[in-house]
Amino acid sequence: MASNLITPIGTLVDRAWIAIGLDFDGFARRNPDRARRVGIWCLAIGETIGYAGLYYVFSALLFSWDAKLTWGKEWLTFAFMAAVLAGAGVSPLAGRLVDRGVGRWLLSGGMAMGALALFALGWSQSYAAFFLCWLVIGAAQGASLYEPCFAFITRTTGAAAARNITLITLVAGFASTIAFPSGAFLAEVHGWRTAVWTFAAVVGFVGVPLLYAGATMIECCPEDTRTPESIAQDRDAFRAARARPEFWLLFAAFPLIGLTEGLLLAHIIPILTDSGLSLGQAVAASALFGPMQVAGRLAMMLLSGRVKALAMAAMAFCGVLVAVLLLMQVDKIPVAAFAFSLVFGASYGLISILKPVVTADVLGRRAFGAISGFMAVPFLIALATSPQIGAVLWRVGGYDLALVSAAGIAALALVTLFALIGRLKHQG
Numbered sequence: 001m002a003s004n005l006i007t008p009i010g011t012l013v014d015r016a017w018i019a020i021g022l023d024f025d026g027f028a029r030r031n032p033d034r035a036r037r038v039g040i041w042c043l044a045i046g047e048t049i050g051y052a053g054l055y056y057v058f059s060a061l062l063f064s065w066d067a068k069l070t071w072g073k074e075w076l077t078f079a080f081m082a083a084v085l086a087g088a089g090v091s092p093l094a095g096r097l098v099d100r101g102v103g104r105w106l107l108s109g110g111m112a113m114g115a116l117a118l119f120a121l122g123w124s125q126s127y128a129a130f131f132l133c134w135l136v137i138g139a140a141q142g143a144s145l146y147e148p149c150f151a152f153i154t155r156t157t158g159a160a161a162a163r164n165i166t167l168i169t170l171v172a173g174f175a176s177t178i179a180f181p182s183g184a185f186l187a188e189v190h191g192w193r194t195a196v197w198t199f200a201a202v203v204g205f206v207g208v209p210l211l212y213a214g215a216t217m218i219e220c221c222p223e224d225t226r227t228p229e230s231i232a233q234d235r236d237a238f239r240a241a242r243a244r245p246e247f248w249l250l251f252a253a254f255p256l257i258g259l260t261e262g263l264l265l266a267h268i269i270p271i272l273t274d275s276g277l278s279l280g281q282a283v284a285a286s287a288l289f290g291p292m293q294v295a296g297r298l299a300m301m302l303l304s305g306r307v308k309a310l311a312m313a314a315m316a317f318c319g320v321l322v323a324v325l326l327l328m329q330v331d332k333i334p335v336a337a338f339a340f341s342l343v344f345g346a347s348y349g350l351i352s353i354l355k356p357v358v359t360a361d362v363l364g365r366r367a368f369g370a371i372s373g374f375m376a377v378p379f380l381i382a383l384a385t386s387p388q389i390g391a392v393l394w395r396v397g398g399y400d401l402a403l404v405s406a407a408g409i410a411a412l413a414l415v416t417l418f419a420l421i422g423r424l425k426h427q428g
Helices: 001-019 024-030 032-052 058-069 073-099 103-120 125-144 146-172 176-188 190-218 228-242 245-274 279-286 288-301 307-329 336-363 366-424
Strands: none
Touching: 024 288, 032 073, 032 103, 032 125, 032 146, 032 176, 032 190, 032 307, 058 176, 058 190, 058 366, 073 103, 073 125, 073 146, 073 366, 103 125, 103 146, 103 190, 125 146, 146 190, 146 288, 146 336, 176 190, 228 366, 245 279, 245 307, 245 336, 245 366, 279 336, 288 336, 307 336, 307 366, 336 366
């Protein structure tokens, strides 16, 4: 039903672009290799803008909202958690739409919806309106950010998907660098509403066209993706994938490691200061996360084709577990905080890339959108709820209990991944 509605609307959008002299599809037919390279860069910049405006904008403006609004930080963060959960709810449908060949309209349309919701957020006067806007922004995240974008890239670029996804994440890694200073400056000088409207304008007038143009130039799915026969084949492939134990091992492994990551990221500053570091030392150690994510992704690009994605995933999972163990030693060995940041940052930078690549390698690319959308639900739920889980653990037994729990969850994730590797080796 959704694809039947999107297709005619998308066709009108295509004609509108052509009418103003921007025939991206025609350019792709005339220069397919060049169009694909340009398209990947368009998606990379578009995702950077999307993450800055639809995701990191919350953290960038949280201080201003807490100071200017009367609802309290707990209710503000609850709205953001609900947004991430809304994104998780949208993911299965988004994945199916990618399989139906409407990925370019999904990505650009989802981001357009997010821009409109951001614009409305700037007018909100009540918590109910604020919360509703964030629910819509969360749905836009599920339709336009990494999960559907990576499903689209995996389905359309085949063996080059890992390299393309890595490039996109390398560029999009600068989203927080854009969002935090610009959001803080605009909120301080012009107020938070103007800051939100500015983000909405950039997302709508820059991000949306970039995603549309990039996806159009990359699109290589055959036209039969919308025929009854192809839809039935996708449905059968999805059903067959769910019948495999490997599906459920992947379904568990990545959310478990995502829960570990979320526990650490949400509480890292208080964990480090609770271990005896000064606030300045804790901030300095945490600042290494970003550069190490880039380093990990560059290493993956260099190793691509020589080391299997599943082997790299095992190394990244091991890295997260080792990082937690290092964090547990900070109270005795303060320099372990910096070692933790190096190991954790590099491992964290790999996992978001490897999730779609490993899924495609293990389960195939047929019905990949539906499979990856289904897989995204527990992963996003884990990321959304991990800060609250960490807070509960802290109240019960302090950060010592939180770290022991994080180590146990990471170990369980690693065991689950090794069980998957064992099954695949046994199958030959």
